[in-house]
Amino acid sequence: MSGSDTPQLVFVHGIGKLRDTEDERRAWLEALAQGARRAGHSDAVSGLTQGWLAEARFANYSDLFTDAEAQGPEVAEAWEPDEEQAEFLEDFVETLLDELGRQAAEQGDRQASAVIEDARAQLPRFDDQAQGVGALIRVLGRVLTTVLQLPVLRQGAQWASGLPLLSHLSQVGRYLDRREADGAGRTLDARIRERVLRGTDPERPLVVVSHSLGSVVAFEALRDYPGQVKLLLTLGSPLATAAAVLQRLVPQPPRTPHRVERWLNFWDRDDVVVGRPRIQNWMLPNASGVLPVTDRVDSDGLWVHTATKYLRQPAVAGPLVEALRK
Known part of the structure; x- marks a missing residue:
């Protein structure tokens, strides 16, 4: 060839x-x-x-993605989504919970179902949204910290807590945002x-x-x-x-x-x-x-x-x- x-x-x-x-x-x-x-x-x-x-x-x-996202332990502190990006993450996290819950139910995995229900109970309420983007992100971070207690994720230890995971998931929203532009x-x-x-x-x-x-x-x-x-x-x-x-x-x-x-x-x-x-x-x-x-x-x-x-x-x-x- x-x-x-x-x-x-x-x-x-x-x-x-x-x-x-x-x-x-x-x-x-x-x-x-x-x-x-x-x-x-x-x-x-x-x-x-x-x-x-x-x-x-x-x-x-x-x-x-690194302009607004530092690498290493400081990643969560350096990341500052706007309101539209935060709303995307709220939708995305809720969708992930729906799919994980569906899979746990299909497998009859009660432990996983309990973890997902615990995470779902922590989803943002109106009060969280009214307090602004920072409060919403903190709540979503806690939700994902709970999700990371699923055995397959906890043992993998790719993320120490929900905020770094949320920061990486935000890359999907930033790509789909269509507004973020460079100097040109x-x-x-x-x-x-x-x-x-x-x-x-x-x-x-x-x-x-x-x-x-x-x-x-x-x-x-x-x-x-x-x-x-x-x-x-x-x-x-x-x-x-x-x-x-x-x-x-x-x-x-x-x-x-x-x-x-x-x-x-x-x-x-x-x-x-x-x-x-x-x-x-x-x-x-x-x-x-x-x-x-x-x-x-x-x-x-x-x-x-x-x-x-x-x-x-x-x-x-x-x-x-x-x-x-x-």
């Missing part, structure tokens, strides 16, 4: 802290190689890690999408792997992409999170990007960031009739909202490798 027809593989990350581009690219590729081996594609491992099966790029936009008047969401598509060649096939907020970014970035998109993978996606995300997408009504030939969506039942995972129920097909196909994976380990845990799954890595080989 010559360099001119080598497929392009773009990784699009989600919420979280400042990232190192090359470290992340390497970690995602290594996880994908593990998943490929488990899926029976051991012969593809060297091609993935050495770059001859696909030209892999990690689209890093994490620094675009370029909105945050447009700058993020530009990072995703930077360096892509429409003359070569493209495979996109997107995680968390990155699935929202990739969905919108591919809207007008003129080249062939052989596969769109969305992992741990909040795309179908009704009023909080779905109704803020562009275009409306949402439909599969027109050059996407296949869309696979994966979710893990213990992934706190995923809302209702049935994206296909809320998405119109593109002209080729393509709709997302959703499947569930059960990750091992204690914390599942990471792209690398999804990529280690053979159900995820298998179709990805097959798309690169076609």
